[in-house]
Amino acid sequence: xxxxxxxxxxxxxxxxxxxxxxxxxxxxxxxxxxxxxxxxxxxxxxxxxxxxxxxxxxxxxxxxxxxxxxxxxxxxxxxxxxxxxxxxxxxxxxxxxxxxxxxxxxxxxxxxxxxxxxxxxxxxxxxxxxxxxxxxxxxxxxxxxxxxxxxxxxxxxxxxxxxxxxxxxxxxxxxxxxxxxxxxxxxxxxxxxxxxxxxxx
Numbered sequence: 001x002x003x004x005x006x007x008x009x010x011x012x013x014x015x016x017x018x019x020x021x022x023x024x025x026x027x028x029x030x031x032x033x034x035x036x037x038x039x040x041x042x043x044x045x046x047x048x049x050x051x052x053x054x055x056x057x058x059x060x061x062x063x064x065x066x067x068x069x070x071x072x073x074x075x076x077x078x079x080x081x082x083x084x085x086x087x088x089x090x091x092x093x094x095x096x097x098x099x100x101x102x103x104x105x106x107x108x109x110x111x112x113x114x115x116x117x118x119x120x121x122x123x124x125x126x127x128x129x130x131x132x133x134x135x136x137x138x139x140x141x142x143x144x145x146x147x148x149x150x151x152x153x154x155x156x157x158x159x160x161x162x163x164x165x166x167x168x169x170x171x172x173x174x175x176x177x178x179x180x181x182x183x184x185x186x187x188x189x190x191x192x193x194x195x196x197x198x199x200x201x
Contacts, residue, residue, distance in 0.1 A: 004036060005033070005036050005037060005040055006033070007037075009037065009040050009041055009044055010167050012086035012087070012149075012152075014037075015033075015034065015037040015038075015041070015085065015086045016082055016083050016084070016085045016086050017082075018030045018031075018033040018034040018037065019034045019076075019079075019082050019085040020082035020083070020085075022034050023082055024082070034085075038069065038072055038089055039069055041086070041089055041090075041093075042065050042068045042069045042072070042089070042093055043065050045065075045068075045090075045093045046061040046062075046064050046065045046068070046093070046097075047061060047065075049061065049097065054097075060100070064096055064097065064100055067096055068092055068093050068096040071092050071096060072089055072092050075092075076088070084137075084141060087137050087140075087141065087152065087156070088137075090137075090152075090156050090157065091134060091137055091156075094156070136155070136156075136186075137156065139186055139189040140152055140155065140156070140182075140186070142189065143182055143185055143186070144185075146178070147178055147181055147182045147185070149167075149168065150164055150168060150170075150175055150178040150179060150182065151178070151179070151182035151186070153167060153168075154175075154179050154182075155182075161175050161176060161179075
């Protein structure tokens, strides 16, 4: 499937542009590209989770791929900012996975060394967990341009430093520096701080 995509699945700028051209220009070729990229991204996301042993039943990955893709198809008319389409698709995938695992508590480290975490109380619904995710995505979008993509790949897609290095064409040491700079700025983001464990600061 990816061999029919004229750009890399990691090229979120191209995916966002295809989505924009479809929405603003009603370009049918752009719609086909946006659909193809979306399906490839969703497939890869759940395939990667399956490879890491996330699912007890391998067929669950197929089911979640279908579920997430349908959610995107059903709700993407609500995406107002085309430049954030790829990030939005990423959030849909993560929320679909959260739904599947029926987590009652959300906790994701944004800095392993300092153990700063984003949390939601046990009473929070999946929708509320999604709101926390949305706040995190928006905080990343507010980062300086040179930090956005490395932060997105590291924090939202769980990529390793080596993978990010290859994707960005930057040395691993530079990627590590970007990650630390992004983490410091995220820790001072006012909206995001509402979800940060104050005892961990």
